[in-house]
Amino acid sequence: MLHKFIQGARASFIAASAMAFFQAAHAGDFPKDVPGSTDPALIKRFAGSTLIGYKAEPWEAARLPTSAVINKDIQGKPFRDVVTVEGKRTRAVYLSPAGKSPLEVYRNHEQALSAAGFKKKFSCEVACSDQYFALTPLEFDKGLLWSRGSVPAVGSSATYNPDAAITFEDGRMWVGSLTQGGVEKWVLLYVSKAVNSNTNYSAAFIEVVEPKAMQTGQVTVLKASDIQSGLQKEGKVAFYGLYFDTGKAEIKPNSKQQLEEMGKLLKSQPSLQVYVVGHTDGQGQLDANLQLSQQRAQAVVDALVKDQRIEARRLMAKGVANLAPLDTNATEDGRARNRRVELVVR
Template identity: 35%
Template sequence: MRHIILSLAVVSVLVSSSSVAYEVKGHPAFTPYSGSVATRRDDDGFKSYALVTAVNEKGKTDEEVLQTLKVKGNVIRFSYENPKDRSPHEVYTNYRQGFEKGGFKILFACVADECGARYATSRWARVTGMRYFTPEMRYFAAKGSRDGQDVYIAVLVAKARHQVELVEITQMETGLVTAESIGEGLKAEGRVVLDGILFDTDKATIKVESKPALDAIATFLRDHAALKAYIVGHTDGTGEFEHNMQLAKDRAAAVAAALVNDYQIAPERLVAHGVGSLSPARTNKTDAGRAQNRRVELVER
């Protein structure tokens, strides 16, 4: 049976042994697989986290074999014992289907030898900090959101145990755009939100506070001279549709013009488009959602 349910209810699991009984507090983003025994929760706080997004058997170093997307946020790690009457495949499939039904996008998945099994014990432990590796290992990484907040998750299932690790992209991350984060975003998804680009209300005038973000974007484009990109403007759903379409295009054009005129980026590398409210990142029913929908993205072409 498949029992995982993406839930907004806080889950608490009682853990017992011959010498101790204590409570492992769960997380509202997921419910542990039915019958699992929670053995540990680590709240690591705000830190960088390496999310495995590809395995390259031809690589030589840890970083070449296990390619990662580095994200920063509030990191929480959970460890569980598998139900004795369930296979690793059942546990893995249940978590994966549950997160997908909850709106999470799978960034990478591997099973057994696809994970580079002969490297598992050493490389996976060093790169990810995860603990449980057996020839039956299964892993997936995904990205989703909860209450307007981006959440990355990694699930590793071994023969007798499994781990669920979450990275909540917190407010400490907001507005931080670097050449490195742009590259990581394009590598993972082919597009990246240009946080820190600010405009006057209902206008395409870029605020002076946007300079650090523009500096970072220009640095990335200079470091990747062959890359060509779309600059895509987005708005929230407030106001007239045609007005929002034009505003989104004008804002994208303003960013492209700033990069060309102020940073000498070749104009043929950048094409500006506006999609208005056609592609929201979040719901337009809340202030937080509308704020995240008003954005400019860099899309590789």
């Protein structure tokens, strides 16, 4: 999508992006539905549309805007008001039938959402380019699987990649939620011209997040003996039994057992000094992840000092964000493995 390119002056940004995605005289087949894709559970596609971009995640964190207000004083001009929702996350990009305008596609989705009981948080229908570009820090299209084929231009042999479909041109945004069974489910809708004015298509991005409890009991607490063995063999040990809410640095109560085992090991080796290193996954901005990982590492240090009575001089907190991944950040499992706290021998 256009926002993947470095934002400089708006005019040069748009021109460079259009050139990058333009493919003259290389027409391919018209895109088909992404293999294995299905419409999100809470909203169906505009009639006759093709599902050209897709990703469904059983349990993931999503950041959604709750107002159209843009914070223009911050680099990247992100949304001012954002909520983080965890649960089943489904994202879909659709290409409408030829001749259907963005307004027609948008109004049909708007009516369908209202009929389903969704309550609007906010919408933008005029001059929404700032809201389009503010989706970039939310990484709304990260990791999507795209259809093969090409989007044709009108009156020429030019074609465009499906992943260029969502644009700022004639864009409209709608965000709302639906409460079912005490759970607030969220939808973000963005509709625009597909690629640019040279096509006769519209494109729609839909994100649905259905909060649910995460499956627990999947992480075994490392015993003091396991920690000692890891430090002796590799000089470091990774912990996945220390829990934090998304984007937060406060240790959750269910981390107590792991902290106690860490305390046992440190008490059994009074001369041992360690770094407590915080790691995040690759989502979000680097500066924010550096700050968060440092805060989480410090929170572990503070807990070991206060609750386990470990001398503060033996512990040093360091946050390295997503600079030392153990796995890919392109999958949910990989990101889960990368989110960790480590003890490293000093």
